[in-house]
Amino acid sequence: MEHSNAALARQFEQAADILEILGENPFRVRAYRNAARVINDQPQPITDRVREGFDPADLPGIGADLADKIREFTTTGHIAWIDDLRTQIPAGLLELLRLPGVGPKKVRALWQELGITDLDGLRAAAEAQKIQALPGFGKKTEQNILKALSSDFLQERRFLRPVGKQAVAPFLELLAAMDTVDRFEIAGSYRRGRETVGDIDVIITARETDAPAIMDALVAHPSVQDVLVHGPGKTSVVTELDIQIDFRVVAPESWGAALLYFTGSKAHNIVLRDRARNRGWKLNEFGLFDGKQCIASKTEAEIYDAFGLETPPPELRENRGEFEAAEQHNLPRLICIEDYRGNLHAHSTWSDGKQTLHDIITAARDEFHYSYWAATDHSKSLTVANGLDEDRVLQQIDEIAKLRETVPGIEILTGIECDILEDGTLDLPDEILSRLDVVIIAIHSKFNLSRKAQTERMLRAMDNPWITFVAHPTGRLLTRREGYAIDIERVIRHAAERGCFLELNASPWRLDLNDIYCREAAAAGVPITINTDAHHSRDLNNLEHGIAQARRGWLRADQVINTLPVPQLRDAIRRTKLA
Template identity: 40%
Template sequence: MARPNEEVEALFQEYADLISITTGDAHRARAYEKAARSIGGYDADVSRLDDKGLRAIPNVGSSIADKISEYLRTGRVSAVEEARTRVPAGVRQLTAIPMLGPKRAKTLYETLHVSSVPELVEAIHAGRLRDLRGFGARSEEKILHGVELMQAAGDRVLLPVAGELAGEIVAALSAVTGCVRCEIAGSLRRMRETVGDVDILVAARKSEPFMAAFTALPQAAEVVAEGPTKSGIRTRSGLRVDLRVVHPDAWGAALLYFTGSRAHNIKVRRIAQRQGLKLSEYGLFDAESGRRIVSRTEEKVYQRLGMPWIPPPLREDRGEIEAAQEGRLPEVLTRRQLRGDLHTHTDLTDGLATLEEMVRAAADEHGYSYYAITDHAPALAMQRMTDEKILQQREQVRRLGASLHKGPRLLHGTELNIAPDGGVDWPDGFLAGFDLCVASVHSHFQQGRAAMTRRIVRACENPHVHVLGHLTTRLIGKRPGIDIDPDEVFAACARTGTALEVNSQPDRLDVSDELILRARGHGVKFAVDSDAHSVRALDGIRYGVGTAQRGWLTAEDVINTWSRQRLLRFIEAKRRRGRPAG
């Protein structure tokens, strides 16, 4: 089940869109957007807070706190209900289209009476948008692409949504008497960036108690399939969950089979066939006699077929089977190997927690040996950064670091903004004072491919840019990535000694696993970072690790698995490249 925080976050985000459509009050809409983000990232469960506790949440005042209380008490907010009545459901759906947004959805509704996605597509094909102010042929193309993105996402959800739900169900089923093993399978176990449905596997000698417990779960809104060893439910959010119960003797073969991917499984079965064997979810059998050979563990199944165990994130038929057969399967990155986080934010800009709170969590909950604070630079005007503020923070970081008897070595950094011409916020002399600089694109997403590529390459060539942040700027299902020549950027990263970030925010996971594979071929080094804006979000680094695994990254590829001394040498080597000879 979703945390109450996430439920309130979604409600207030919807309300912000409704305000934009019905009143055009950008300031008020922005207030609810900020409140939604604060509530979603807040550590404490809002359902357990009193009015004073609610008003302690950043960006939550008395009026918003009252609405939270109303929702928690009644399951609805009258102001939101009233706003919904003023906007057709189809228009609300338009706001979800990437590249459109509430303001333009309102224009389309009021001017062209477009009130659904099919009506919008029809209007575009009829050329009716071209005469509207603020639209045009290129806008039509972008909106159509946004519709495609939204439709492609379909009912797929982000990893945290599927993961939290699956974790709750695994915990519930593991408590049923007779449970030998219970684990997540399917695309969630492979850490795909979005999940269409959740697969749960149980090992037990009797399946009936698990079928009964599963279909009676509080998360189940509907039972869509029910059988002796397999059942399916649909949750209130619409996500399908399937449960399969197998005998403990078949556990390994079943876990391999139900983890997939389909292409990986087909290839493994073909290998079995060539050896006179038959592989199914029940085990690995001799094809002639039908005798079961191995099945209890995945490791034994793979071993009998002449391969080491293949980590689930690699099982996509992208060469992992051949690598396993030839003894060159990588030992992919694990979360325990991360020694630090190189991209995080505090409430000095758009974070929700103080510097002290973020550092305490990095030390106590994550055990990092180094930790970078990288608040936004001044070119991102909405964050209101100044030279004075960042220098005051630097002193605060130094004092806090000196006071820590145990804990991470603190690095004072910043997230720079890559300007349209490839420049960054501060001059070289000022940048030299930072321990670490991340640089990212935050605006002007519509530049052409050549200009955008030059822009990013120039940023990589800056000796003070150590990490290239969230490369494509995509937001999964909401905003497409920028148009670049990735191989030219990867070559620049390798040439200049700039690490490429794997951004762990689950709606980014940018760069993707496919791009990681390409970048790795250029010899690029990577930084797996949380880009956390709250204490809770620090834990999101596990999603970046999963993406890194899918991209075949090892600890050697990732600079924040290195010792602090080696990391600092990497940073200093980049700076030396930009110094004049002599």
């Protein structure tokens, strides 16, 4: 059984963190970080290829020593040297790395200078204002640490959706191959499309007599690191990606009840259970009961039907109006991935993308069947991303004219992701912007402005006559950093008045606008555009996470620009131009 590249990369990433905390040679640290990146970038599982005879030393930047470690991981699922490395620092130190803005160098200073070894020690030192005196920290860092410690950021570990998906994938494969398994599905917040995942719940139906063998097989999977519970009804494991997965085996006739119960949300289930109680019924994970008699249990639809309700899609089960809509059989027909026709925000090697325009557009056409593509590389002030200046924008327009000949069958639009400067002006002149089809505006700098200043900066940029939409409007990076302070409701109102789109960025790090604001924007009449912000055609697979967020925001296909055919899309873009 293969191990995922993410699990292997995580080993090296952690080795780099520990070496850095130990104050080891920076070149050595960098070698492990590079290895992690190279491994993550590989499209196929490396352990699979190694088993077929591939030499990992053929990967860029992987020397003989790292190659040996990859071979060891392939056979054992462990790297003894890294296991040993973990014992060389206090276990709690790695927890500190979860705090935003706290990297291995800072952790080392906290440990060496103040003797801090865990989150409790950190909190005590921050409260005693000891941290601000450390070189490289300061008052602001200390306040940020205290803020993070008191938010729910650390209460519950959350992971990006693709990490959760990757953690559970090998188990789903295993279940699919077992004859004794009747059906199975992921439940919980993942099924509801939440932007991050905590534990993952998998519901399985099978005969009671087959349950122990199914659980034994799951527990024996090589990606299991730790077994928390091992029983025929419930089994919990921790995988090599450090994610907990709970498996539940129920009888086939309880499928609907179990799926409904473990999908949640809590708020949704409370309402449903109250409704059952009001009718003298009882609802639990086995079924809906009137006394001892089971009224419904086999499917979710059967249960909702018993209440006179249309079945709400899992993404709507948050008690945010879905019961009222379901009573009137008036639930929205939510957007689905098949409605999507093309991407309006992506990068190429012209800026910080990993593929040429030709290659990424060809893949979008052939593998993803897109009917359009907007080339929107970064603009010049994003120098770290090799942003385009005026001359290079014009050169790219020329290249696109040629690509329209060499890559037929997909409409190619010109465009730019233009930086919003601190004063709200754009970093390319109108003369250039007016020549482009799609002008995206985005904030990539000066995140620390006040909420008022940041909002005014954004509104001023939106007043430029040539812009099409605002990308990732809050700037957050999930599990990593909060967005800049901004009044999103004012941005939504302004977009409605001005007539431009707002983006739901489908990168799993971003997923903003979030569900609540998507719904608010759509209600205000602002079209939403969903884009993967791809830097490689692989990233186009992230669309599913953007669609999940859109569905949580109650969005229908007609509220999303990317569902339009080319002529209507062109019209909609033209209407955003005020000049």
